[in-house]
Structures are given as C-alpha cells and as structure tokens.
Amino acid sequence: MILATMLALPGVALAATGTPRQTSVLFGDRMREPGRRRLRLLGFALLAASLATTMIDTDRARHLIAWIATIGIEAGLVALVFTMRSRSPRA
Amino acid sequence: MTWLHDWSGLVVGWLLFAIALAGSLSVFREEIGDWARPEASCCVADSAQAGAAAVRWLSTHAAGAPGWFIQPADARSTTSYAVWADPKAGFVQKWLDARSGSPVGIRDTLGGDFFYRLHFELQLPYPWGRILSGAAALAMLLALLTGIVAHRRIFVDFFTFRPGKGQRSWLDAHNLLAVVALPFHLMIAFTGALTLATLLMPWGALSAYHGDAAALSRALYPAAIDRPAAGRPAALAPIEPMLAEAERRFDGGLYQISIAHPGDAAAVVTLIRAEDARIGIEAETVSFDGPSGRLIAAHDEHRPAVATYNILYGLHTARFADIAIRWLYFVSGIALAAMIGTGLLLWTAKRRRDRQDAGYLLVERLNLGFVAGTPIAFAAFFLANRLLPTGLTHRADAEVRVLFWTWGALLVFAALRAPAKAWRELLVCGALTGVAIPMADVASGAAAWNGVTVGVDLIALIVAGAYATAAALVLRSARATRQRTAS
Amino acid sequence: MAARTVTPRYRLGVAARCAATLLGGYGVAVLVAIAGAWALPMAPIEAATTGTIAALLVLPVAAMGCFWASSAARAWIGIALFAALFGGIALAAGWRP
Numbered sequence: 317m318i319l320a321t322m323l324a325l326p327g328v329a330l331a332a333t334g335t336p337r338q339t340s341v342l343f344g345d346r347m348r349e350p351g352r353r354r355l356r357l358l359g360f361a362l363l364a365a366s367l368a369t370t371m372i373d374t375d376r377a378r379h380l381i382a383w384i385a386t387i388g389i390e391a392g393l394v395a396l397v398f399t400m401r402s403r404s405p406r407a
Numbered sequence: 408m409t410w411l412h413d414w415s416g417l418v419v420g421w422l423l424f425a426i427a428l429a430g431s432l433s434v435f436r437e438e439i440g441d442w443a444r445p446e447a448s449c450c451v452a453d454s455a456q457a458g459a460a461a462v463r464w465l466s467t468h469a470a471g472a473p474g475w476f477i478q479p480a481d482a483r484s485t486t487s488y489a490v491w492a493d494p495k496a497g498f499v500q501k502w503l504d505a506r507s508g509s510p511v512g513i514r515d516t517l518g519g520d521f522f523y524r525l526h527f528e529l530q531l532p533y534p535w536g537r538i539l540s541g542a543a544a545l546a547m548l549l550a551l552l553t554g555i556v557a558h559r560r561i562f563v564d565f566f567t568f569r570p571g572k573g574q575r576s577w578l579d580a581h582n583l584l585a586v587v588a589l590p591f592h593l594m595i596a597f598t599g600a601l602t603l604a605t606l607l608m609p610w611g612a613l614s615a616y617h618g619d620a621a622a623l624s625r626a627l628y629p630a631a632i633d634r635p636a637a638g639r640p641a642a643l644a645p646i647e648p649m650l651a652e653a654e655r656r657f658d659g660g661l662y663q664i665s666i667a668h669p670g671d672a673a674a675v676v677t678l679i680r681a682e683d684a685r686i687g688i689e690a691e692t693v694s695f696d697g698p699s700g701r702l703i704a705a706h707d708e709h710r711p712a713v714a715t716y717n718i719l720y721g722l723h724t725a726r727f728a729d730i731a732i733r734w735l736y737f738v739s740g741i742a743l744a745a746m747i748g749t750g751l752l753l754w755t756a757k758r759r760r761d762r763q764d765a766g767y768l769l770v771e772r773l774n775l776g777f778v779a780g781t782p783i784a785f786a787a788f789f790l791a792n793r794l795l796p797t798g799l800t801h802r803a804d805a806e807v808r809v810l811f812w813t814w815g816a817l818l819v820f821a822a823l824r825a826p827a828k829a830w831r832e833l834l835v836c837g838a839l840t841g842v843a844i845p846m847a848d849v850a851s852g853a854a855a856w857n858g859v860t861v862g863v864d865l866i867a868l869i870v871a872g873a874y875a876t877a878a879a880l881v882l883r884s885a886r887a888t889r890q891r892t893a894s
Numbered sequence: 895m896a897a898r899t900v901t902p903r904y905r906l907g908v909a910a911r912c913a914a915t916l917l918g919g920y921g922v923a924v925l926v927a928i929a930g931a932w933a934l935p936m937a938p939i940e941a942a943t944t945g946t947i948a949a950l951l952v953l954p955v956a957a958m959g960c961f962w963a964s965s966a967a968r969a970w971i972g973i974a975l976f977a978a979l980f981g982g983i984a985l986a987a988g989w990r991p
Contacts, residue, residue, distance in 0.1 A: 317731075332566040375684050378732060381722075385735035388587035392742075395566040395583055411961045549954040556958075600950055608949045611927025612942040614989060626939040712936065712943040719947070 317379055321386055323366035328390045331359030338398050363387070412553035416750050417770070419546040421777040422529075424747045426540060428781055429526035430595075431740030432519065434725060434733055435862070437484035439519030440502065442863045443792045445853040446513045447485035447504050454479040454661040454681070455650040460508030461487040462646045462664070469493070470670055473636070477664040480505035481681065486513070488520070515802040516792055521810075522785070527603065530811075534606050541603035548596040551585070558582060577753040584746035591739040592746070598723035601716070627713065630677070630692035630706035637673035644700035646676065653678040653693050656705065662688075662726070672698055682727035687717035748778045776821030779833040782870060784814035786840040789867070793847040827885065834878035841871025910966035918973030919956035923949040925980035932987035 332338050334356025339347050370379040432439060441447070458479035465475050472491035480487045486502040493499045501510045502518070517524075529536035555561065565586060568579045585592065600607060616623040624633070643666070653661060660681030667675045674697025680690050687708065694704040708714050721727055725736050751774045758767050791809040799805055821829055845864035848854040854864070930945020931938070956976075960969040 335562075335564075335566060337564070337567055377686055378684060378727065378729070382732050382735060384590045385588070385732070385739055388589070388591065388742075389735070389738060391566065392583065392587040395568050395587070398566055399568040399570060408958070408962070411958065415957075545950070545953050549957050552954050553958060597950070601947065604946050604950065608923065608927055608946050610924045611931040611945040611949060612939075614928050615931035615938045615942040623939075623942075710937070710940055712940040712947075716943050716947065 317370065317373075317382060320366045320369045320379070320383055321390075323362050323369065324383070324387055325390050327359050327362030327366055328387065328394050329359070330355050330362065332391070332394045332398060334359055341398055408553045409557040412550055412557050413754065415546050415553065416550040416747075417754055419543045419550075420747055420751045421773055422539075422543050423547055424744055424751070424777055425781050426526045426529075426543060427740055427744035427747060428785060429522040430599075431737050431744060432785070433523040433526055434728075434737045434740060436519035436523045437481075438859050438862060439522070441483075441485045441518075441859045443516045443518035443789075444486055444502060444513050445855065447502070448506050449485050449857070453654075454481050455647065455654055457481075457487045457505040457508075458650055458661060458664050459647050460506065461489055461503050462508075462643075462666070464503055464508035464510075465489060465491070465666075466643065466669070469499075473668060475664075475666045475669060477666075479661055479664060481660060514792075514797045515799075516806055517803045518792075521788065521807060527599075537603050537606050541600050541607045544596050544599035544603070545607070548593070548600065551589075551592055551596060554585060555589075558586075561586065574753065574756040577749055577756050581746055581749040581753055584742050584749060588739040588742045588746075591736075592743055594722055595740070595743065598719045601719050602723055604716075628689070628692065628706075630694050630704040632675045632677065632694045632704050633667070634673050634675060636668040636671045639672040640670055641672040641674070641698040643669055643674055643676075643697050644695075649676055649695045649700055650678065652695075652702065653680075656693060657681070657691055659683050666697065669697065674698060675703070682721050682724075684727070685718075686721045686727045687714055688721045688724065688726070689717055690714075751778060771826055772822045773818075775826055775829055775833065776818035779830065779837060780814060780817035780821060782874075783817060783833070783837045783840050784810050786837075786844060786867065786870070787813040789844050789863070790840070790847050793844075793851040793853060830881055831878060831885070834874050834881060837874035838871045838878060841867045841874060907966045911960050911963075911969050914966065914969040914973050915957040915960040918970065918977070919953060919960060922956055922973060922976045922980065923952045925977055925984060926952050928989055929980040929984040929987070932989045933983050 333342060334352045334354075336352065339352045339355070367380075367383060370376065370383045373379055441449075458477060461477045461479060462475075465472075465477070469475060469489075469491045471494060475489060475491045478488040485505050487505055487508070488500065489503055490498060490500040500520075502513060503510050504513060527537055527540045529540055531539065558564075564582065566583075568576075568583050570576050605612075612623055613620070616626070621633070624631075646664075650661065650664070657680040660683065661678060662681040663677075663679040665677045665679075667673075667677070676695040676697055678693050678695075680692070682688055682690070689708060691707045692705070693702060695701060696703050708717060725733065728736060751770070755767060755771050755774060788806055788810040791806040795802055795805055795809075817833065821833070824832070844867035845854075848860065848864055854860050927942075927945040927949035930948055931942040934941035934944055936944070956973070959972055963969040963972055
C-alpha cells in the first residue's frame with residue numbers, strides 16, 4: 317500500500333501537469349501538445365502501476381478502496397498546489 | 408441536465424448537508440462513543456469476553472424481555488451496546504462496560520450512536536425518517552449523475568481551482584470536491600439508498616414471496632432461527648462456549664449476539680460474524696439452542712446476489728474498515744458535505760447580482776442557517792456531553808435537546824439577521840464553539856492522553872480553524888468592498 | 895433551459911415531467927423489481943435481490959430520461975413504454991398484480 321501511494325503521488329502530479337491549464341502555469345507557452353500529452357500519459361502509467369501494486373496483496377478489496385480514496389485526496393492536494401502557484405498578483 | 412442538477416440538488420441540499428456531516432461522524436461512531444463515556448474502562452480483551460459479561464448483566468436486569476440484541480465491545484470500543492424490549496418502557500438501549508457488563512457509573516449519553524441514527528432516521532418516527540433519507544440518497548445520486556453530465560470538461564478541468572474570483576471560485580471548489588472523491592460520492596449515495604431497500608423498493612421481494620414477509624426473512628437469513636416461545640422456563644446454557652465456537656468458525660470477530668426468548672425452553676442464540684476482509688455484512692451466521700448450547704444452524708453467505716447486496720451494504724457502513732480506511736471515509740464524507748455546501752452557496756452566488764427574488768432570499772437564509780449552523784449545533788452536543796452534570800436524569804435526552812435547540816436558534820437567527828453581518832457572526836461563533844470543545848474536555852477532567860481524546864479535540868480545533876479562516880476571509884472581503892464603495 | 899421565459903405552459907411542462915419522474919419513474923422501477931424477481935432464472939431470493947438492486951439503479955436513470963426527452967408528452971410515452979415492457983415480462987413470467 318505504501319508503494320502504491322508513493323507511485324500514485326507523482327502519477328497524479330504528472331497527470332495534472334499534462335492538463336492545459338496547469339501546463340501554462342508551469343511552462344507558460346513553452347510547452348504544448350504533444351509534450352503535454354506525454355506528461356499526462358506518463359502520469360497515468362504511474363497510476364496504473366500504482367494500482368497494480370495494490371493487487372499483489374491478498375487483501376485486495378480493502379487496498380483497492382484505500383487506493384481510490386487516496387488518489388482523490390492526492391488529486392485535491394495537487395490541485396491546491398497548482399492553485400497557489402497560479403495565484404495572480406492582485407491588481 | 409444542468410437544470411435538473413440544480414433543482415434536485417437544491418431541494419434536498421440542506422437535508423443532505425446534515426446527513427453527510429452526521430454520516431461522516433458516524434464513521435467514528437465507536438470512537439466518539441468512547442470519548443463520550445470516559446468512565447468506561449479501556450482496552451477490553453476481546454468481543455467474546457465482552458459479550459459474555461453483557462449476557463450476564465442482562466440475565467439479571469432484563470430477564471423478562473422477549474429478546475436481547477448485543478453488539479459486543481471490540482478493539483475500537485470500551486462499551487458493548489445492548490437493546491431489548493421492556494414490557495413497560497418500550498425499547499431500552501444501554502451501553503455496558505466492556506469488562507464488567509454493567510452500565511452503572513457510566514454517564515448516560517447516546518455518544519456516536521446519536522449521529523449514526525440521525526443520519527438515516529432524521530429524528531422522525533419509523534418509517535418516515537428512513538423513507539425521507541432514502542429518497543434524499545436517490546436524489547443525491549441523481550444530482551451526482553446529472554452533475555457529471557453537466558461538467559463538460561471534467562478531465563481537462565480536473566485540477567482547476569481559481570480562488571478569489573467569486574462565483575467562478577465557488578464553482579471550481581464545488582467541482583473539485585466532487586471530482587476528487589467521485590467514486591466515494593457515487594458509492595455512498597447508491598449504497599445509502601440500498602441499505603433502505605426494504606422500505607424504498609420492497610415490492611420485488613414481497614411479490615416473489617407472495618407477501619409472506621416471514622418466508623422472505625427465512626430465505627434471506629437461513630441461520631437466523633425464529634421460533635415461538637415454548638412457555639416453559641429453562642436456564643440459558645453458558646454462553647462462553649457458544650461464543651468461542653462462533654469465533655473459531657468465523658475466524659475472527661463477533662458483530663452481534665442476539666438471544667430470542669432468553670430464559671425460555673425455546674431460546675435461540677444467534678451470532679453474526681464481524682465484517683473484515685470480506686467486506687460484506689452478515690457474511691456468516693450461527694445459531695445455538697439456548698438451553699443446551701447445541702449448534703442448530705450455520706450459514707456462510709455465498710449466494711451471488713445476496714452476497715453482492717451484503718457487500719454493497721458493507722461498503723456503506725464501513726465496519727470492515729481499518730483505521731486508515733476509516734479516516735479516508737471520514738475525509739471523503741467531509742468533502743461530500745463541503746461539496747454540497749459549496750453547491751448551495753454557488754446557487755446564491757449565481758443570482759446575487761441580478762435575480763434576488765423571494766426564492767433567493769429563502770435559499771440565502773437557509774444556506775446560512777444550515778451550512779454555517781449545522782456544525783455548530785453538532786459541536787454543541789459534544790459540549791453538552793462534557794458540561795452537563797453526570798447525574799442528571801434523562802441526561803442522554805438533554806444532550807440531544809441541547810443540539811436541537813441550538814440548531815433551531817441558529818436557524819431563527821439566520822432567518823432574521825442581515826446575511827452580511829450574520830455570516831461573520833456565525834463563522835466567529837463556530838470558531839469559538841470548536842475551540843470550546845477541547846477546553847471543556849480538559850476542564851471537566853475527562854480528557855485522557857489517548858487516541859480518542861486527541862482525535863476528537865484535534866478535529867474540533869481543525870474545524871475551529873476552518874471557521875476562523877472563513878471568518879477572516881469574509882471580514883477581509885467586506886473591508887475591501889467598503890473601501891471600494893467609499894473611495 | 896436558462897433563458898426561457900417562465901410561462902404557465904412552461905411550468906405545466908415541468909410539473910408534468912416531475913410527475914413522470916416521481917410517479918412514472920417509481921412505477922417503472924417497481925415493475926423492474928417485480929420482473930426481475932419473477933423472470934430471472936435464479937433462486938427466488940437471488941432473483942428478488944437482483945431485481946431490487948436493478949430497480950434502485952433505474953430510478954435516477956428514469957429521472958434523467960424524463961428530463962432529457964424533448965417534451966413532457968414524450969417523457970410520459972417513454973414511461974408507458976418501459977412500464978409495458980417490464981410489466982409484460984413480469985406477467986409472462988407468472989406474476990399477477
């Protein structure tokens with residue numbers, strides 16, 4: 317489960333980085349598709365790997381439930397991090 | 408679909424907000440119960456011992472009852488729960504010390520069970536509360552599905568949150584809270600309705616059994632032997648060997664001990680397995696003949712459809728959950744409540760500039776009372792548990808009354824006070840109430856340096872912090888508005 | 895539906911769709927449960943449980959259908975068709991109301 321979480325966090329972060337809005341937050345106009353798409357795919361691949369590690373154990377059902385919930389929380393945290401980075405200065 | 412989402416969400420929004428909050432607290436029903444009953448001794452050996460102690464106490468104090476239902480203490484709770492029908496007093500429920508089996512010396516409180524029952528019975532008489540909460544669960548499922556359809560750029564905008572932009576920020580927050588825990592929200596809404604299926608959709612099962620509810624019950628629970636009393640008294644055989652045999656078969660814990668017609672020759676002891684890695688409720692049941700202790704029925708649920716129903720039920724009640732999953736359920740439940748709250752506030756934010764009609768005013772006042780007020784009312788329950796004298800008669804009812812009077816007062820306040828001022832005042836009130844809980848805990852001498860106390864007090868402080876932050880933001884934006892209009 | 899003027903006819907249409915959802919949708923769900931209980935080739939308790947779970951899923955879907963239909967009349971026609979379908983399956987499997 318710990319391995320799953322460790323894989324999932326960069327997975328979520330990369331998947332987030334690959335979305336148009338967050339890419340422009342980080343890279344401005346310097347990165348567009350297909351660069352963004354590669355980041356997204358890498359992120360999702362890590363998430364798939366993370367999911368696979370939860371299935372190694374015998375207690376699969378509980379690990380799956382915990383994994384789904386943890387992904388959500390990690391996604392929320394990543395979203396908040398991007399929010400703070402993208403905060404535009406007050407006019 | 409957006410129209411349907413808005414209206415199905417609005418109609419049940421305030422009710423669902425309260426249900427989601429109470430439900431989230433119910434995840435920690437036993438821990439809150441432990442916090443609320445500091446007199447109960449800690450760290451019971453195991454459920455079999457607690458169950459045996461409870462049965463001993465009931466044999467002397469509830470001998471005439473037609474049946475006893477006991478949920479023995481486990482690793483998470485310091486008390487066993489017992490309920491029986493008293494010929495004079497109706498249903499009586501007591502929390503028995505895990506070691507001694509006696510309720511004496513433990514303060515009279517509903518503890519976490521109050522929030523558990525509130526979230527599906529809504530403090531209304533049977534069956535109306537359950538039907539209403541079941542309907543609300545279905546409405547929530549509808550709101551979720553229509554919300555998904557309405558959220559066009561759900562993947563592209565997955566991580567989007569733009570603060571400080573008024574209505575846009577409320578929408579982003581609503582979407583984000585929905586999307587990050589979407590599997591949980593869908594699951595909890597659907598399984599919530601499913602747990603009430605016997606009230607919402609009994610027609611299929613009843614028609615298949617030609618209206619014979621007893622036959623239906625026998626088919627669903629083959630090992631729950633239901634036989635009439637023989638009318639001849641007979642002592643109950645020692646319960647410990649029965650519990651040990653059940654634990655051996657179940658490979659683990661006991662969820663429920665029910666004894667039909669104790670003290671009668673036809674007594675039946677039915678034991679239900681506690682949920683674990685199998686997730687589903689009532690995965691295994693055994694029944695013993697009361698006077699002899701002989702095994703008369705055993706059932707291991709493997710029928711596909713019934714097992715599916717049990718697993719879905721188990722996903723909702725989360726009794727299988729270990730501490731990590733329990734916290735994940737709690738956080739997801741709070742996200743659900745926050746999603747509902749932001750949705751309600753978004754409704755008024757959209758209409759604030761141009762469409763302030765009677766409906767808007769009503770929604771605005773209800774939002775204020777429910778979204779700001781419900782957590783404060785719930786906090787009042789915790790305060791009452793610490794501050795009311797322990798010897799008070801009908802103390803459990805008094806705690807509940809404190810909660811409802813506080814809730815009522817806040818709703819009336821919200822209805823009468825100007826929203827701009829009322830938001831500030833209620834948010835500050837919430838922060839103060841949250842801080843008061845750990846203070847009352849320490850002041851009453853009940854606080855102990857254990858996980859339960861730290862957990863409850865910490866959450867109270869976090870909630871107080873959230874209220875204080877919200878108050879600060881509201882005050883700052885009010886000051887900015889005043890400066891803008893003044894200059 | 896945002897910029898439409900709210901005429902009595904509009905309100906009647908909405909009310910008709912709500913009735914289709916609440917009464918008709920629930921009715922169709924009940925028939926789904928009964929049809930499942932009678933027609934599915936499993937033990938009675940299994941069929942009844944499956945039918946009940948399916949019926950609960952039908953409820954929000956029926957609601958979405960009633961409001962997705964291009965008119966309230968079509969919503970009611972849809973309800974009637976599905977009621978006939980599942981009622982027919984139940985009757986064919988031996989159910990008598």
